[in-house]
Structure formats: structure tokens, C-alpha cells
Amino acid sequence: MDIQWPESSQKGSKVSAAVIRPQPLKPEQASGNPNEATGISFQHHHNSASIVPFRNSAAPSSSLIPVSGNEFQSEALQGALPVGQNNPQVCPYNLYAEQLSGTSFTMPRRQNMRSWLYRIRPSVTSSPFVPSTQIDPERFGTHFEQDEVDCNQLRWRPMPIPEQTTNFVTGLQTICGAGSPERKEGYAIHMYSANTSMSDSSFSNADGDMLIVPENGSLRVTTEFGIMEVPPGEVCVVQCGIRFSVALPDSVARGYVLEVFGSHFTLPDLGPVGANGLAAARDFQTPVAWYEDRQVDFVVMHKLGGRVFESVQPFSPFNVAAWHGNYAPYKYDLAKFCPVNTVSFDHADPSIFTVLTCPSPWPGGVTADFVVFPPRWTVAEHSFRPPYFHRNVMSEFMGLIRGTYEAKQDGFLPGGASLHVCMTPHGPDTATFESGTTKDSHKPERLPADTLAFMFEVNYIPRVKKSALESKYLDRSYQQCWAGLKSHFPGSKESNGKLMH
Numbered sequence: 001m002d003i004q005w006p007e008s009s010q011k012g013s014k015v016s017a018a019v020i021r022p023q024p025l026k027p028e029q030a031s032g033n034p035n036e037a038t039g040i041s042f043q044h045h046h047n048s049a050s051i052v053p054f055r056n057s058a059a060p061s062s063s064l065i066p067v068s069g070n071e072f073q074s075e076a077l078q079g080a081l082p083v084g085q086n087n088p089q090v091c092p093y094n095l096y097a098e099q100l101s102g103t104s105f106t107m108p109r110r111q112n113m114r115s116w117l118y119r120i121r122p123s124v125t126s127s128p129f130v131p132s133t134q135i136d137p138e139r140f141g142t143h144f145e146q147d148e149v150d151c152n153q154l155r156w157r158p159m160p161i162p163e164q165t166t167n168f169v170t171g172l173q174t175i176c177g178a179g180s181p182e183r184k185e186g187y188a189i190h191m192y193s194a195n196t197s198m199s200d201s202s203f204s205n206a207d208g209d210m211l212i213v214p215e216n217g218s219l220r221v222t223t224e225f226g227i228m229e230v231p232p233g234e235v236c237v238v239q240c241g242i243r244f245s246v247a248l249p250d251s252v253a254r255g256y257v258l259e260v261f262g263s264h265f266t267l268p269d270l271g272p273v274g275a276n277g278l279a280a281a282r283d284f285q286t287p288v289a290w291y292e293d294r295q296v297d298f299v300v301m302h303k304l305g306g307r308v309f310e311s312v313q314p315f316s317p318f319n320v321a322a323w324h325g326n327y328a329p330y331k332y333d334l335a336k337f338c339p340v341n342t343v344s345f346d347h348a349d350p351s352i353f354t355v356l357t358c359p360s361p362w363p364g365g366v367t368a369d370f371v372v373f374p375p376r377w378t379v380a381e382h383s384f385r386p387p388y389f390h391r392n393v394m395s396e397f398m399g400l401i402r403g404t405y406e407a408k409q410d411g412f413l414p415g416g417a418s419l420h421v422c423m424t425p426h427g428p429d430t431a432t433f434e435s436g437t438t439k440d441s442h443k444p445e446r447l448p449a450d451t452l453a454f455m456f457e458v459n460y461i462p463r464v465k466k467s468a469l470e471s472k473y474l475d476r477s478y479q480q481c482w483a484g485l486k487s488h489f490p491g492s493k494e495s496n497g498k499l500m501h
Ligand SMILES: [Fe+2]
Pocket: 390, 396, 420, 426
């Protein structure tokens, strides 16, 4: 079959997923009933049992079967997606069919995840992988056997943007983690700080999904499935195995990464909250297909079992002209989160702010939750409104995207982080406690709209990387923020003898 490539596709514009529009094909070139590619940048990701039928699908929607994530199909080139089967003897445009599975083949249907990619050359075409010389495993690594637990309250000041050339991957620094990527249980928490776009290189993680939370600078994340622009205030998830490359439209970037081994993020159940509220499935967006046909020495970096390898292939891996399936990256704008909270008294547990959860291998448990503390009204009457003092069985890593967190009036800065592990006490600092016990609690108060904090709440007790504990950005005076919490008990030596109320 003699195929004429549309001129715009041969150039493989990098501008946007929407730039490559369907080109008219000769009737004999189009196979079946091709879907029409659209000008929109994203498809909405419905991570629920409800199904949106394939757009323009030749099959009646009633023939679709329920799955936990929606089935998508997208083509950057009209007719590139085979119709009626996954693996034709010869694919349209002579593309290679390649499956990417996100779960075991025999996973129950509701959790089963896979996608089919139709690409110019298959992923297998590369030189042998060798250990990467670009990555220092002491800085970015997910083996924690040699690291220590630390039951102190820990806090880090923001890492500066590096002066030497550093991209998203070389700028990753592991803070803590637990479990094992080989056993596919556990997680790792990283921070990144970068000043250079990845050029002719990609990264993929065979150890797990990566939830990326930008704090400073947008990320332009090119994946095998399409392109996502992710500014601060939005987050994205790139799942296990997917090749991606990160460019920095703002020239600098800093943020956080939660990596989960052997499981996938999903929306939390809502229980008595009902069918609506918190993160809505319709607000998650998945990129549409985008490809480039570029012959270049391309460095493919790949993490497996905590080690980073690299290989060179003579073409860009972002060569997928069409794909379909339910295993695809997505992004989410945290401004769309609909908080649910008390309208009477007391302070609810932070679980009410869960955006995404990563279930543990046993029923009802979690490996990790991603929780956001968005701008909102606080109205609890005759209540201490800031977060209460607590010791939790889960471990908490917090970051600040912008503003001032309600429980810490200073010292917890955007780009910084704190870690309070299992049963380590923590809570509001002295100034916040004093303010929270003296404010008029009958007046509604608007938590600043310019503040956005988040938490990675994790189950396994984390070990903290030696490099993070020895970092000059570790705030060694953190515990002092509680030193002023004196006894107010009547009659005690510290007390002034007056009841607080
Ligand atoms: Fe906490």
C-alpha cells in the first residue's frame, strides 16, 4: 500500500496536541470507519464505572462493557486507528501495533487497564540499556534499605533552582520512601528542581506511577499518548511504563513527585458524601494523540527496580499516531476540587480533602493518598479552627504550592516540605494556637485564596534518604515552632492563672 503522509504530520509539529488535524485521505487509504480527530487538547477522564461510549464508534454503546476507567480512543492522523480489532495483519499507514498493560492480564474487568498504541517504529528498537551515568542513585533512588527512620518532626526549606544545567530527571531528589519496587509495594517521595528542558530524551518508570505536583514553573509533559501542559495549581499522573519528556516553558521548574509501586491512583469512594463533591471524574483530562516522525539519536531513560538505565534509539519515541484503551496519563486542575467540610462545629479529618487514592494490596487500605487543602470558608462555631494537634498512624509529607499554610504562620514555605511520620506528634505552631484560641469563632473566615497546600499521606513507615537528612536545607530549628506552647492549666507554674475562656 502506497501511503502519502500528510505534510503537517511529517513535520510533527510540537506546538500542541490540537495542531495536527486530520488530513483528508483517499478512500482506499482509510480503513473501516475512522474516528474524526478533533481540535481539542484533552479528553475528559472518567475514573468511574460509568461509561462514555467511544466517540463516533461504529459499535452501539450498549455493546460496551463497564470498566473502572473510561475507554478512550484518539488519533492524530485520520484512519490511523484500526477498526474492529487491535492487531490487524497490517495496520493503517503500516504502523506497528503495541500493547501497554497497566495491570495483570487476569485482573478483574473493573480494574483491568491496558492501551493499544499504533506507532511508526516499535519501542523495542533501541540499543541495549546500560546503567545511566546521568543519575546519582544517592540523590534519586528508590532503594531504602540503607536509609534510616527518623521519628523527629522534619522540615525542609525550598531547594534553590540549580545553577548548573539540570533537567526534570536529573533534578529529582528522593526525600523518603518505603517498600520495594521489586515487590511492587510501597512508595517514594521526591522533589525536583530544574532549569533546562529535556532535549531528545525521555524517561519512563517501570516501578510505578508518578504523580507530579508543580510548585514553580509550568511543565510541558510530552508523552506517548499526547501532550499535557501542567502549570502550578494543576497536577498530572504519568503511569508505570509510559515514556515522557518534560520541557520547561518558564525556564525553571520546582515541585514534588509521589511515586507508588505496583498500584494505580484512583478516585476515593465518597460514602455518605454521596455522588458528588471532592474531585469530579469529569474534570480529569487525558491528552489526545500527538506524534512526531523525527530521526534523531534519542536517549531513552528507564527506571526498573530502583535503578535508572538508558539506551539510544534512532528516532523519537513520541511516534504514536493513534491509541485506544483505558491506561493513559491525565492531569487535574486543583481549583476544580469541591471541598466538603463542617458547617457547624469542630474540625474534620483531612481525609475529606482526598483528591486521589492509591489502594493497598489488601481491601480497604491505602498505600498513599493525595490530599489538597484548597481555598475555602471556615465557619466552625465555638471551635478551634486550625488543624488540631494529632498523632496519626499514617505518615504525612506536606508541601506548599503557594501562600501560607493555616497551621504554620512561618517557616513552611512554598517549595519547602515537612514530614511527620507514624505517631510523631505535630500540629499548629505557637502563634497559630494563640490566634486560634482567641479569634472570634462566630465569624466566617475565608482562608486565603492564594494559598494551596497538599499532603502525601502514606501507609508504610518511610525511611528518609541520608542525602535529605544531611541536606543543608533541612530546618534544624523546626521543633522550636512548638516551644512556646506553655501550660495554661490553672495553677501550673507556667500558667498566668487565667482560664483561656
Ligand atoms: Fe498532620
